[in-house]
Amino acid sequence: MSIQSVTTARAHPTATWERVFEKLDRKGPSLNIQIRRAIVYAIEIGLLVSGDRLPSSRQLSNMLGIARNTVTAAYQMLIDEGVLVSRERSGIFVGDRPATMRRPVTERKPDTIWSKRFAARPSDFRHFNKPRDWLTYPHPFLYGQFDPTIFPINNWREAVRVTSSHQAICGWAGDLIDDDDPDLVEQLCVHVLPKRGIFARPEEVIITIGSQQGLSMLVQLLCGTKTRVGIEDPGYPDMRNMVKLATGGYTILSMDKDGVIPDETFGSCDMAYLTPGHQCPTTAIAPLKRRQALLQKAEANDVLLIEDDYEADLLLENSSELPCLKSLDTTGRVIYVGSFSKALAPGLRIGFIVAHPAVVEELRVLRRLLMRHPPTNNQHILGTFISLGHYQQHLTKTGLILARRAGLIAQLLPKYLPQCSWRRDPGAKSFWIRLPEGCNSRVLEGLARERGVLVEAGDIFFANQQDGVRFMRLGFTSIVESHIESGLAILGSLIEQSRVQH
């Protein structure tokens, strides 16, 4: 690994070094990290090659206007790793590195035509369309996104630290094949599920990549081309899409203000997808009587129930106990789907299914085939986080913040959106708003976005898009309290304008 010859070392002009370090950002990660990244990158793209001499630490620290110690430390770490080599009294040089293949200069022939190759065209489906840069909007009335001001950074970091010990890494780096981290499963059974009335054994639980993967696996496992699946309308569009992909269609369930009605249509289904905790998107909480009636009808007609309890854990406003369907179920027909995306952070992608052991067993084999298992280090971090009481503390804190935001919006809506009607049941993290006649929510969504206000047009939730043109969802998990009033004022004026035009 010796330098070919120090005498051949290129002495780059200052301009080269300025280019190497052009992306240095004082507001970014530590300068040590940035300097090392920049040098490794410059070598990789061939800007620096084996044998090139680096500026002395004094020169580079002057050039970049940073402490010499920082440069020395970064150089030393790269020397320890073999990226750079130090030759006494000569300086520091770029080390050898494995050969990279040359870029082929072959002529590119016409591409295969792909469209005829696809067995499925997922891109044909309608789906949510949130702007990627939503964090830069002053008034993001979005649902289910992350709020940096709420995330429990220090407690999370502690859990990460605990999970990065030598012993812990040996515990999570291996292949679990079809298994989950037993600690996370235990924490779920002990700390999380009992608060929802679910007393599950470990063999009734499987971890998923968010509830999205939970739902998609259940569709794969349970939906053949002839399975009759009942869905809510308005309802969760991704579930509608997945069911349609698997069975070619779906059955629309009757609904009233309490959610799905246990009528003959419901009874005719093999399986029904329900959100009794907070109906998506209307936020309706199904009363206990309705829940019992749904279960009774399901038993009488042998209907399987998928209960998507996507907003559980944050029902702080609701002091009265309202058991989920799963906790009322005595025949093992309810499959319960949950997630930490809403309560903690969607980027983590951790959800879970609680179901009869026979279902979990098949799901494990299916999941193994689809992707093995959710990353073990994240399971380990989350399990540790819960075990230390951090999750419970986070829920308490978040619940209070969200309840305050909701209260403020409820108080301001009559003032700024008097033309609209709305609904938000206790604990829900969004308002479901009906616009006045002549107002189109998709048009409004576009106009509002131009003014820095993000809302979600409600038509996406409807099987027949036309049914939803006057609805919109107003979320408040990502908007700080101080921006709520000004955002609603803008929204109100836009609604008023569109009515006038109409």
Place this chain on the structure above:
Amino acid sequence: MSIQSVTTARAHPTATWERVFEKLDRKGPSLNIQIRRAIVYAIEIGLLVSGDRLPSSRQLSNMLGIARNTVTAAYQMLIDEGVLVSRERSGIFVGDRPATMRRPVTERKPDTIWSKRFAARPSDFRHFNKPRDWLTYPHPFLYGQFDPTIFPINNWREAVRVTSSHQAICGWAGDLIDDDDPDLVEQLCVHVLPKRGIFARPEEVIITIGSQQGLSMLVQLLCGTKTRVGIEDPGYPDMRNMVKLATGGYTILSMDKDGVIPDETFGSCDMAYLTPGHQCPTTAIAPLKRRQALLQKAEANDVLLIEDDYEADLLLENSSELPCLKSLDTTGRVIYVGSFSKALAPGLRIGFIVAHPAVVEELRVLRRLLMRHPPTNNQHILGTFISLGHYQQHLTKTGLILARRAGLIAQLLPKYLPQCSWRRDPGAKSFWIRLPEGCNSRVLEGLARERGVLVEAGDIFFANQQDGVRFMRLGFTSIVESHIESGLAILGSLIEQSRVQH
């Protein structure tokens, strides 16, 4: 949140506290963490209730034989979080906590019969069956598992630390919807793919939950019931299972010592699954000429190719450049599947697909529907790890260790397994071994396990299990050098015995 009444505080006997802390493990995580976990758990299960008085820090430190400071610090953190409350001159007490629902005492009715409900029965498939506790076996000749002695713990920890800053957490905790961490994609394009001859743009790359998810998504996207898919035999069993699940069958491709033969059967397929880097499981490297011939035939017959390059990045023994199919492809028909499971750690579950942008676009929508995206924090950690040069350093180190193990095994096989023939092409991380006549690899696998030696019976790789009864795979990614010879000696004696019995 006040304690109901200090005067009612239960004074638990010592036995209760011994039970609370019975799992304390001096070899486990820090005692601070363990004490907090134990108290939070005891409250959760109702062993301690609101108002209970805790032992003084002096009492507890005496009881557990640990430093008083440790107890004080743990108590203080639980007080800060509201789990415990401190009342001056009275002591420390269990705080209030949200009500947990009572366990229902309903009679359990007969369970729904599940078997008739499943649209698919994944558990019917044959698959690998490695013992969960393989780390406790002295001679784990397993393939693809993690070796705690090789994992770059300190460098990984550095990347974790960088990714746990406030700024970094804000960067990864949100929902990317269908996107990936742009930094990881860039690191792949700059540092990882060019070494395999692939010069891809970001829109040609998508991150997956290991290569397993890459393959399963490709099957879902590209395989309809009538798609003719060619597979290798012996070959990767999970791919065979997935294709069968989607299309009802598969086409077995002809093979010789160089891998798949580009004959008429190959040309008749819509799509073929290939492992030219190292044929799974024979380890055969397809020579350049064979690769070119496969591509030519694929172009002439419009066959799509899925190239599973599961063992790339570790080809240190092979100094000559051998471009992958994807790098030779000029028509965009090769879909390249890769992973960090083999080179880094399977528990991370990070892989990737490089393909035509039209394919990546559909895969993003499909992935969004299936599970949104792989956890962003892990993408961020891995991107940082690569950008600092740690991945390259790790490959160099690992390559040398594995080459030494392979050399030792190659040297010892003639001594201990003279009755067998075997193959291992340069860079492969396993030997493919043919047992003498009358020797059954599944029987051998069981006998060897009893003696502490883990090997993999080869029949699992064959479409017709009977064709593989005399093959076994001997991996060496998880066995330390000093245990190799004794393991081979045991294996050799078992083979000899089974021959005598035959």
